[in-house]
Amino acid sequence: MTVNVRTALQIVAALIVAGLAAWLLPQYLELFTLINATVFVSMGLLALSLGLIWGFGGILCFGQTAFFGIGGYTYAVAAINFGDTTWAVPLALLVPTAVAAALGYLMFFGRISDVYMGVITLTTTLILFKFANSTAGDQWTIGTAPLGGFNGIPGTPPLNFPLDPSNQLAPEQVFVVAVLALGICYAVAKLILRTRFGRVAVAIKENELRAELLGYDVRLHKLGLFAIGGFMAGLAGILFANCVFVSPTMFSLSYAGQVIIWVLVGGIGTLVGPVIGCMLIQALTTYAGTLSAIDPNLLLGVLFMLAVVVVPKGLLPTATTILLRLMRRGEP
Amino acid sequence: MTALLTTEGLQMRFGGVVAVDGVSLAINEGELRCLIGPNGAGKSTFFKCLTGQYKPTAGRIFWRGKDITALDPFAIARLGVGIKTQVPSLFDGLTALEGVCLCRHSSEAEAKRRAMRALERLGIGALANRRVGLLAHGQRQLVELAMVVAPEPDLIILDEPTAGMSTEETNRAADLIRELNQQHAIVVVEHDMQFIRAIARTVTVFHQGRVLMEDSAATVFADPRVRDVYLGKAVA
Ligand SMILES: Nc1ncnc2c1ncn2[C@@H]1O[C@H](COP(=O)(O)OP(=O)(O)OP(=O)(O)O)[C@@H](O)[C@H]1O
Numbered sequence A: 001m002t003v004n005v006r007t008a009l010q011i012v013a014a015l016i017v018a019g020l021a022a023w024l025l026p027q028y029l030e031l032f033t034l035i036n037a038t039v040f041v042s043m044g045l046l047a048l049s050l051g052l053i054w055g056f057g058g059i060l061c062f063g064q065t066a067f068f069g070i071g072g073y074t075y076a077v078a079a080i081n082f083g084d085t086t087w088a089v090p091l092a093l094l095v096p097t098a099v100a101a102a103l104g105y106l107m108f109f110g111r112i113s114d115v116y117m118g119v120i121t122l123t124t125t126l127i128l129f130k131f132a133n134s135t136a137g138d139q140w141t142i143g144t145a146p147l148g149g150f151n152g153i154p155g156t157p158p159l160n161f162p163l164d165p166s167n168q169l170a171p172e173q174v175f176v177v178a179v180l181a182l183g184i185c186y187a188v189a190k191l192i193l194r195t196r197f198g199r200v201a202v203a204i205k206e207n208e209l210r211a212e213l214l215g216y217d218v219r220l221h222k223l224g225l226f227a228i229g230g231f232m233a234g235l236a237g238i239l240f241a242n243c244v245f246v247s248p249t250m251f252s253l254s255y256a257g258q259v260i261i262w263v264l265v266g267g268i269g270t271l272v273g274p275v276i277g278c279m280l281i282q283a284l285t286t287y288a289g290t291l292s293a294i295d296p297n298l299l300l301g302v303l304f305m306l307a308v309v310v311v312p313k314g315l316l317p318t319a320t321t322i323l324l325r326l327m328r329r330g331e332p
Numbered sequence B: 001m002t003a004l005l006t007t008e009g010l011q012m013r014f015g016g017v018v019a020v021d022g023v024s025l026a027i028n029e030g031e032l033r034c035l036i037g038p039n040g041a042g043k044s045t046f047f048k049c050l051t052g053q054y055k056p057t058a059g060r061i062f063w064r065g066k067d068i069t070a071l072d073p074f075a076i077a078r079l080g081v082g083i084k085t086q087v088p089s090l091f092d093g094l095t096a097l098e099g100v101c102l103c104r105h106s107s108e109a110e111a112k113r114r115a116m117r118a119l120e121r122l123g124i125g126a127l128a129n130r131r132v133g134l135l136a137h138g139q140r141q142l143v144e145l146a147m148v149v150a151p152e153p154d155l156i157i158l159d160e161p162t163a164g165m166s167t168e169e170t171n172r173a174a175d176l177i178r179e180l181n182q183q184h185a186i187v188v189v190e191h192d193m194q195f196i197r198a199i200a201r202t203v204t205v206f207h208q209g210r211v212l213m214e215d216s217a218a219t220v221f222a223d224p225r226v227r228d229v230y231l232g233k234a235v236a
């Protein structure tokens, strides 16, 4: 791995922003707003996971929410059964990663084309949505955790300090964990892209045939990246479960579609872009939700269409281009 | 001389079209071989079979005596086979150096050293940090060639490497191929007779998926059948 100055600066900047947010926001935001902010952050991580595999691996995944939901559900079920979240967390990271690896294996080693990949991943999350919705009866209980059908698992336990179940994290602390998780995942994703594995993954996105003819196993690289995306989406699901609770909505078409919009609006081929896109759009739709005059979904649709027409490359790449142009004009 | 690569009755059928029809051919260690033949003779398809992009419908391919017919393209590449495809195949979003650095090698420093050497050898060291997508056609050809050469494969396959090059560029390419041949076996497809005369020892003529003849350049060009094939006449 060769980390250049630019990557190092980006990582440091991201960690500083995350650190500042973790330190300052809990002091100034009201509890309700802070919990909402935690939801935003968990969604930001979900957007980051899709931004990574789509923007850098060219993997068209329309059902990233599958791993988000699986992470959340695994966490909730395991935490209720164990009565402690210490081991629920690694399990809830392992399961979505493994599911992503298995699904990826079928898709990449089956040499499925991009369009079908989109369809298969979307179908996966919708099947999970259907399934989760159908688990209302008592027979749908794993250990001591009832899956609860469309109600989900309202009693999803919040994180506790390691091996200390009686000592649960306060919402402020959950926020800190979420922000740091997002910051660290961003840094890790940046570093992965600087490794040989990451650079080959990007090369594959550029030209699959050429990468293969240079001796790289395209399928294995895509599988690896897809599993990493599954891991991050699973982590996002755990965080989400901590501030809301798990329910079939996590798998829903509406969520699956929103993530795609965040990534497209924020900018494909960047990592910060999808996170910014996610935060901005969520803030806007939440705000619109408080006004009874505007339907948030309608607003989301309009925003998306505007973004596609006005900034087809996404907010961040467009902003960077404009900034560079302005700076150049400033030079004598 | 030992055979580096041999094919036995290689056939590639697309529905009713038999693009490669029972080709048996041997490339020796260190050889420089020209493949010629009119459009649609099956040259590119033959190369795609050799590099694993197509699985031949019949026949076998051997690399140093080992059957590699069923191997995936990446596995064949790892044996030491590099190909410059007829349709340029590059990483447009990367810089020339980034792309060439992707040659597989144990250490990153070594990969970079080889990449730089390959670029300089092809006279495009100055383009190292330019984005490949923004380069001129001839320069792109050279970058692709650098990508093929950098891992130092034992066999280099070039499918019409001088297409779209100026006369001067073509002459340079001929020099280059002769130079590369000191370390690598090379199979090159070309339409330019001047070019073939400049570099060739043995020429293999493809026609309708079969090997029409195989001989020295002088003999091949003197043969009336070859002229007929190129003029589109039926050949018995
Ligand atoms: N994927 C494919 N599907 C169907 N037919 C194909 C395919 N690839 C090649 N062919 C056919 O096989 C024959 C040989 O094509 P090929 O490209 O190998 O010829 P070539 O000798 O490389 O010609 P050129 O000099 O024009 O590059 C042609 O008739 C072509 O139409």
Ligand SMILES: [Mg+2]
Pocket (backbone or CB within 6 Å): B043, B044, B045, B086, B159
């Ligand atoms: Mg051809």
